[in-house]
Amino acid sequence: MIDPLAGKPVPKERLTDIPALISAYYVLKPDVSVPGQRVAFGTSGHRGCALTKSFNEAHVLAITQAVCEYRKEMGYTGPLYIGIDTHALSIPAQMSAVSVCAANEVHVCIAKNGEFTPTPLVSFAILEHNGKRSEKADGIVITPSHNPPADGGFKYNPPNGGPADTDVTAMIEKRANEILENGLKDVRSIDYEYALTTPFVEMYDFITPYVEALGEIIDIDAIKTSGLKLAADPLGGSALGVYKKIKAHYGLDMEIVNPYVDPTFSFMTLDHDGKIRMDCSSPYAMASLVGLKEKYDLAFGNDTDADRHGIVTPVGGLMNPNHYLSVAIWYLFKRRAWKQELKIGKTLVSSSMIDRVAESLGKDVYEVPVGFKWFVDGLYEGWLGFGGEESAGASFLRFDGSVWSTDKDGIIMNLLAAEIKAKTGRDPVEIYADFEKTFGKAFYARIDAPATPEQKAKLKNLSPEEITTQTLAGETIKSIYTRAPGNGAPIGGLKIVTENGWVAMRPSGTEDIYKIYAESFLSAEHLKAIQDAAQKIVADLFASK
The missing domain is CATH 3.40.120.10 (Alpha-D-Glucose-1,6-Bisphosphate, subunit A, domain 3)
Known part of the structure; x- marks a missing residue:
């Protein structure tokens, strides 16, 4: 609500x-x-x-x-x-x-x-x-x-x-x-x-060391010479000092929005539930910056510890995190001179558009449970070129293929969007629109539903054999798994995949709810059918002894 x-x-x-x-x-x-x-x-x-x-x-x-x-x-x-x-x-x-x-x-x-x-x-x-x-x-x-x-x-x-x-x-x-x-x-x-x-x-x-090293992972010169007018909104968070240093050190045309710290975060706009939440992927929390979108060629925000990114463009407003991950992956693996065998890391609840883009690039996808920790070894050891999750968290390797950070880095993801626009001359939203023409339009949503601690435990410990249905929303089920295909780790729930859609169901670790992530490459109606079918599966599971 x-x-x-x-x-x-x-x-x-x-x-x-x-x-x-x-x-x-x-x-x-x-x-x-x-x-x-x-x-x-x-x-x-x-x-x-x-x-x-x-x-x-x-x-x-x-x-x-x-x-x-x-x-x-x-x-x-x-x-x-x-x-x-x-x-x-x-x-x-x-x-x-x-x-x-x-x-x-x-x-x-x-x-x-x-x-x-x-x-x-x-x-x-x-x-x-x-x-x-x-x-x-x-x-x-x-x-x-x-x-x-x-x-x-x-x-x-x-x-x-x-x-x-x-x-x-x-x-x-x-x-x-x-x-x-x-x-x-x-x-x-x-x-x-x-x-x-x-x-x-x-x-x-x-x-200082972080800012001075940014040229090893982002083409800062391309951003500077492009003449792009940028805006950075730290949302009152810890990135404020970093953006000030970036602006001073590299001379970027970048305005810092809300350039102060206020522990009440009184300058924020309320999130969907009426709470103050510095979520740079929320159109409600980012409403102020979105309202300024036409003033800049590109604007971006971070949450308070700057491990998440939010991209605002004059064409599309706040960009869907899944959409931007797909664009970032496409751009990096096209433009970076990385070794061929590098893989693309994604969480199992991220959009399958990533899989379709990866296939077009001839790259393997490393699909893991929810949580950035699953990408740490791959980034650290240099066999993952990129690791990202649907909640607007990602990191990637330097130009030379060496590790930059093994935690989410919303600052480099924001600067990458500026590099993409500077080097391609195109808005990231426009690039994603091309993906929809080539790979199909993705209809993606997450919904939450109430669940008792006992029900959450039952969902968390499911086995694929407990799902007896052969179809999901009118399509034959291709696979059901409770362990991530990339590393075999338990996903703490269940994912069902069909030809044109998928659904993942997992309990919340902090609230008495369970989450349903679903996606369809057919229509909004098909997405709704997937969600309804998933809720029935879970209801039948909860009703069973």
């Missing part, structure tokens, strides 16, 4: 009370016997809110202590790079984490001059260090991504620079909850101001 104020400026009564939120971070204590107040690592780390006792100082102290113990066990003796976004809880959480790291004699690097640090810059710093030195560095990113202003988040990135795999996060989560259960007695911590005077805390410039 769309909120009546979706896409409209935020009313003052819907702004977060920041002093109350910060107070709750320090004062409220989580009850570990309550599931929602325990440490829980999802696909993007631990997230929560101080007001609901799900992201408080106790959580951060426990998680950081667990990370310190884990990296000691693994023998990681290089620096631990810590980045933060602009959510109100991020600075207090960084202070808590630094106090623990210094007490554990872990060398941490935090941004100088109180700067904020996007997720991709942490990944970049880890990889740059580990490519030149033997002692292994790793990182922490304190961010709840595009979540509402009252939320906080905590992610761990091991030495490969990308999101930690489930085996690592499971260990950290388990140990952190043990520490909470033991009343934080195992936490080593010192005063924050004293920590800053120790040799274990270094003020580090994350932005």
Whole structure:
């Protein structure tokens, strides 16, 4: 259901009370016997809110202590790079984490001059260090991504620079909850101001090395000489300082929209459900920038930790993330002098237009479950040229085929759109329109439906044999799988594929809902038929004993 104020400026009564939120971070204590107040690592780390006792100082102290113990066990003796976004809880959480790291004699690097640090810059710093030195560095990113202003988040990135795999996060989560259960007695911590005077805390410039290296992955000269008028909207996030540096360093004609940080995010427009959400793939959250589309040749936005991208063109407004992924893949594999055997990474709920484009390029698709962590090894080892997911997150290799980042990088994806327009002279929306003429028009949608925890568990643990129907929306079923074809990992649900469509059903990890992703290359009516058939399959499954 769309909120009546979706896409409209935020009313003052819907702004977060920041002093109350910060107070709750320090004062409220989580009850570990309550599931929602325990440490829980999802696909993007631990997230929560101080007001609901799900992201408080106790959580951060426990998680950081667990990370310190884990990296000691693994023998990681290089620096631990810590980045933060602009959510109100991020600075207090960084202070808590630094106090623990210094007490554990872990060398941490935090941004100088109180700067904020996007997720991709942490990944970049880890990889740059580990490519030149033997002692292994790793990182922490304190961010709840595009979540509402009252939320906080905590992610761990091991030495490969990308999101930690489930085996690592499971260990950290388990140990952190043990520490909470033991009343934080195992936490080593010192005063924050004293920590800053120790040799274990270094003020580090994350932005300059990243910006100066951009010419190794993006044709910045082509963008500059094209005369394109650009706009960058960090949505009040950590990319602000990066875009300022890019503009100054390369002299691009780029206006920075909303060039300030406001922890209430009062300049935003409300998302579909009436919440403030810095989602650069949402037409409601991006309404302000979309409204300026005709002022620029190209505009783009990022979420608060800049691992997602949003492309706005004068032709089509906010570009569908699946559409842009298809265009980016086509352009990169046409224009980059990469080795022939490189594969294209996509999540199983991303558009099949990617498969059709890949086939036209003669490239193999590496299809994985939801989560960018599944692309980390391929990007790190250099056999994936590109990894992307339908939620507007992607990264790719440098011109020479070497790794750039193993986490999502919304900044390079935005700059790539400018390169595409500069080099081809065409709007990315126009390029995608050509795909529709060649490969067919894709009708894609995601819907959510309620599900109890028991129903979600049943859906998550399905086997293909439990689906007895032979057809889906009038077409013969070609394949049913519960493991991703690319790496054989469980998808936590089910995907059914026919000649002209597919549907994937998986439970949410954080809400009592399940998600239905579906696509048809026939019509909007066929898409609706696929969705209806999928809901019946799930209803029959839930009704069975």
